Amino acid sequence: xxxxxxxxxxxxxxxxxxxxxxxxxxxxxxxxxxxxxxxxxxxxxxxxxxxxxxxxxxxxxxxxxxxxxxxxxxxxxxxxxxxxxxxxxxxxxxxxxxxxxxxxxxxxxxxxxxxxxxxxxxxxxxxxxxxxxxxxxxxxxxxxxxxxxxxxxxxxxxxxxxxxxxxxxxxxxxxxxxxxxxxxxxxxxxxxxxxxxxxxxxxxxxxxxxxxxxxxxxxxxxxxxxxxxxxxxxxxxxxxxxxxxxxxxxxxxxxxxxxxxxxxxxxxxxxxxxxxxxxxxxxxxxxxxxxxxxxxxxxxxxxxxxxxxxxxxxxxxxxxxxxxxxxxxxxxxxxxxxxxxxxxxxxxxxxxxxxxxxxxxxxxxxxxxxxxxxxxxxxxxxxxxxxxxxxxxxxxxxxxxxxxxxxxxxxxx
Amino acid sequence: xxxxxxxxxxxxxxxxxxxxxxxxxxxxxxxxxxxxxxxxxxxxxxxxxxxxxxxxxxxxxxxxxxxxxxxxxxxxxxxxxxxxxxxxxxxxxxxxxxxxxxxxxxxxxxxxxxxxxxxxxxxxxxxxxxxxxxxxxxxxxxxxxxxxxxxxxxxxxxxxxxxxxxxxxxxxxxxxxxxxxxxxxxxxxxxxxxxxxxxxxxxxxxxxxxxxxxxxxxxxxxxxxxxxxxxxxxxxxxxxxxxxxxxxxxxxxxxxxxxxxxxxxxxxxxxxxxxxxxxxxxxxxxxxxxxxxxxxxxxxxxxxxxx
Amino acid sequence: xxxxxxxxxxxxxxxxxxxxxxxxxxxxxxxxxxxxxxxxxxxxxxxxxxxxxxxxxxxxxxxxxxxxxxxxxxxxxxxxxxxxxxxxxxxxxxxxxxxxxxxxxxxxxxxxxxx
Numbered sequence: 001x002x003x004x005x006x007x008x009x010x011x012x013x014x015x016x017x018x019x020x021x022x023x024x025x026x027x028x029x030x031x032x033x034x035x036x037x038x039x040x041x042x043x044x045x046x047x048x049x050x051x052x053x054x055x056x057x058x059x060x061x062x063x064x065x066x067x068x069x070x071x072x073x074x075x076x077x078x079x080x081x082x083x084x085x086x087x088x089x090x091x092x093x094x095x096x097x098x099x100x101x102x103x104x105x106x107x108x109x110x111x112x113x114x115x116x117x118x119x120x121x122x123x124x125x126x127x128x129x130x131x132x133x134x135x136x137x138x139x140x141x142x143x144x145x146x147x148x149x150x151x152x153x154x155x156x157x158x159x160x161x162x163x164x165x166x167x168x169x170x171x172x173x174x175x176x177x178x179x180x181x182x183x184x185x186x187x188x189x190x191x192x193x194x195x196x197x198x199x200x201x202x203x204x205x206x207x208x209x210x211x212x213x214x215x216x217x218x219x220x221x222x223x224x225x226x227x228x229x230x231x232x233x234x235x236x237x238x239x240x241x242x243x244x245x246x247x248x249x250x251x252x253x254x255x256x257x258x259x260x261x262x263x264x265x266x267x268x269x270x271x272x273x274x275x276x277x278x279x280x281x282x283x284x285x286x287x288x289x290x291x292x293x294x295x296x297x298x299x300x301x302x303x304x305x306x307x308x309x310x311x312x313x314x315x316x317x318x319x320x321x322x323x324x325x326x327x328x329x330x331x332x333x334x335x336x337x338x339x340x341x342x343x344x345x346x347x348x349x350x351x352x353x354x355x356x357x358x359x360x361x362x363x364x365x366x367x368x369x370x371x372x373x374x375x376x377x378x379x380x381x382x383x384x385x386x387x388x389x390x391x392x393x394x395x396x397x398x399x400x401x402x403x404x405x406x407x408x409x410x411x412x413x
Numbered sequence: 414x415x416x417x418x419x420x421x422x423x424x425x426x427x428x429x430x431x432x433x434x435x436x437x438x439x440x441x442x443x444x445x446x447x448x449x450x451x452x453x454x455x456x457x458x459x460x461x462x463x464x465x466x467x468x469x470x471x472x473x474x475x476x477x478x479x480x481x482x483x484x485x486x487x488x489x490x491x492x493x494x495x496x497x498x499x500x501x502x503x504x505x506x507x508x509x510x511x512x513x514x515x516x517x518x519x520x521x522x523x524x525x526x527x528x529x530x531x532x533x534x535x536x537x538x539x540x541x542x543x544x545x546x547x548x549x550x551x552x553x554x555x556x557x558x559x560x561x562x563x564x565x566x567x568x569x570x571x572x573x574x575x576x577x578x579x580x581x582x583x584x585x586x587x588x589x590x591x592x593x594x595x596x597x598x599x600x601x602x603x604x605x606x607x608x609x610x611x612x613x614x615x616x617x618x619x620x621x622x623x624x625x626x627x628x629x630x631x632x633x634x635x636x637x638x639x640x641x642x643x644x645x646x647x648x649x650x651x652x653x654x655x656x657x658x659x660x661x662x663x664x665x666x667x668x669x670x671x672x673x674x675x676x677x678x679x680x681x682x683x684x685x686x687x688x689x690x691x692x693x694x695x696x697x698x699x700x701x702x703x704x705x706x707x708x709x710x711x712x713x714x715x716x717x718x719x720x
Numbered sequence: 721x722x723x724x725x726x727x728x729x730x731x732x733x734x735x736x737x738x739x740x741x742x743x744x745x746x747x748x749x750x751x752x753x754x755x756x757x758x759x760x761x762x763x764x765x766x767x768x769x770x771x772x773x774x775x776x777x778x779x780x781x782x783x784x785x786x787x788x789x790x791x792x793x794x795x796x797x798x799x800x801x802x803x804x805x806x807x808x809x810x811x812x813x814x815x816x817x818x819x820x821x822x823x824x825x826x827x828x829x830x831x832x833x834x835x
Contacts (some may be wrong), residue, residue, distance in 0.1 A: 014452035021622040021759050023473050023629040026466065041762030047754040050473045050629040090466055103752035105476070106764070128477035129753070133771035142835045147771035151540060157761025159619050165763060170773030173544045173693075174834065224618055226611070226690035229448050262611075263689035375834055376544060376775075377692050380619045418721050419728065426729050472745050476756045477768065488737025495733035499726050510726040517795055539758035540769045551777045554784050561791050568798040631741045631758055639737065668731045697777060701823060708814060716809060719802055 105129030268382030431646030527553030534624030545623025610685025
């Protein structure tokens with residue numbers, strides 16, 4: 001997942017701050033090619049940066065109208081380029097990026113109606129281009145009939161998996177309906193997982209790659225929970241992962257700061273059927289002990305049995321993630337002592353679920369059943385604790401087939 | 414006369430507010446650096462560069478905001494912080510507003526902060542800002558009682574609602590020792606008032622910045638400044654109520670107060686960096702079911718010690 | 721004099737807060753409509769955000785009113801507490817005990833949960 005790889009690189013770079021809203025950004029970084037059907041949304045996000053702003057295109061083709069924008073292909077030069085752009089904007093040496101969309105209200109409205117609101121009756125019309133919320137449904141929790149708000153979120157919303165777009169109806173801060181309109185970009189795995197389908201690979205290498213993948217997910221979850229510091233620690237651990245690495249310190253800090261007991265609400269419980277559909281660690285956190293590694297003779301020789309949790313909620317999934325990282329490190333260390341390779345080919349348990357004859361598929365349509373009734377923060381924490389995207393058929397190094405993610409970065413001195 | 418009672422206190426309060434807000438930004442960066450988050454440049458310059466950038470950036474608008482309320486809310490929050498700092502006594506004689514009811518005045522600042530923060534989120538007429546605003550009200554209505562009981566606790570031994578009397582009553586023993594539950598509870602209130610760290614429900618990441626998600630440029634600068642200033646005002650109140658305010662040997666009174674304020678600020682900023690954000694529902698339950706009974710205990714404790 | 725000082729501080733800080741916003745923005749044109757649309761990661765809302773919002777903690781706000789009333793009695797009580805001694809303890813103790821029963825009852829009824 002290359003956009004994500006870029007974000008991780010930038011998260012560790014000093015002097016660059018990733019912001020949650022384009023209003024807070026000075027530079028819009030587009031990492032990887034954006035497919036044409038998302039250009040309209042990208043234009044919208046671009047136009048939402050307050051001026052002066054600039055764009056930086058990393059291995060990506062600038063949008064029509066932004067031909068003069070800076071392009072860059074080298075990952076290591078990225079932090080520097082962002083800082084330079086910000087500095088030029090601030091000193092006025094670089095003009096602002098032009099607006100791409102025409103300056104028109106979303107709907108015509110002015111001058112019509114008794115109150116100039118653009119329509120008939122008190123609430124009719126589209127004042128400032130949008131109707132007022134008049135959409136009454138009985139609430140799913142307490143049955144009160146109040147307004148609900150419908151909107152489309154994504155595909156460039158920082159707290160959702162990259163590329164995911166959903167139509168959501170909220171009543172208060174509770175999710176009433178959720179329908180996934182665009183599924184997240186497929187994630188690319190470390191090449192060792194794809195190799196394992198073809199030929200035996202060293203178990204140590206496979207397990208380290210798995211632990212790394214889980215740590216990357218932990219980084220995103222912790223950032224969303226407001227634990228930026230521990231998120232960075234998880235990331236640093238992933239970058240320097242060796243056979244002797246330990247996650248005890250990270251686990252201890254997470255327990256002590258109350259991540260499990262205070263921050264996670266224990267909502268977002270999967271049913272057995274949903275868990276089976278998502279597969280992988282989320283299924284094991286729901287109590288299913290499906291793991292292709294149990295079928296591998298060499299894993300069995302290492303004494304492998306799947307770790308499981310019973311609860312199947314957000315808390316159980318993060319506990320499971322940590323437990324699987326620990327297990328992977330132990331397995332890797334044992335395997336390297338005995339120089340063991342995988343014995344099965346043609347199937348592999350990826351960090352995102354089992355890959356036998358088919359790749360792990362996208363499961364984000366399940367959110368429509370899982371999320372209604374959850375409070376907004378709980379819903380996003382649930383999404384962060386799951387891993388819904390499909391697995392790409394290309395391994396991580398193939399930049400040309402990079403999935404796409406846009407994110408905005410503001411740089412502060 | 415005019416100098417001693419009007420001009421000097423005004424200068425002291427406004428200077429403390431401005432410098433204090435800057436120190437908060439510097440301190441936060443230093444703490445982040447100590448906790449292993451790499452920082453470029455000097456921590457002393459970075460807040461200034463950020464401020465300059467926000468002045469360069471243009472202000473955003475939404476489709477149909479309540480303009481007056483939207484621009485007024487950050488300024489009002491700043492004014493509330495200034496009001497809060499005005500009741501803090503710097504020494505026996507140097508107090509901007511030495512009302513007989515200055516504890517009550519601070520209580521009203523806490524209550525009005527909820528209104529102003531709600532206004533900031535509501536007036537933007539944008540979804541995430543609105544959710545942040547309503548979330549904050551849940552928090553604001555929950556912490557206010559905890560705060561009141563704790564502050565009544567420090568008023569008991571002083572037999573007065575005046576902060577100078579509260580400080581004088583600590584001449585023998587500071588309230589932090591006499592009422593050990595008080596300061597920890599008040600620190601949580603402080604995090605709530607400035608929606609900092611674990612209690613950042615209003616401007617959180619899951620709402621893409623919450624009440625500030627649609628704000629950029631100079632209004633955002635004022636909002637950030639006001640938040641830091643409120644933290645400063647709160648630290649002044651906490652230092653006066655629990656750490657003996659200006660009292661201390663050798664050094665002059667105002668210097669003691671500044672040192673104690675810095676200690677409170679460092680504590681709050683450290684907590685802000687170390688703890689995860691609480692979900693709003695969890696937060697309300699925690700305040701009412703755990704912290705409010707603890708505040709009762711604190712009051713009983715304070716009452717027993719005062720008799 | 722105290723109140724005059726307070727008023728001056730209030731007005732100066734309020735004025736400064738407004739001036740910092742107004743001065744750099746005085747010649748700024750209104751941003752374009754696409755920029756003014758609410759940020760939803762590239763998505764758009766159907767309606768304005770202002771609505772009859774479903775506040776999920778409304779029973780808690782009712783409970784708060786009971787306590788806020790009680791605070792008004794507590795301020796004068798705090799001043800005379802040491803002077804009145806045990807009598808003040810008993811009076812406020814009874815009052816708080818009754819209110820505490822209210823919290824326990826409210827908790828049992830699930831008032832603090834999101835409705």
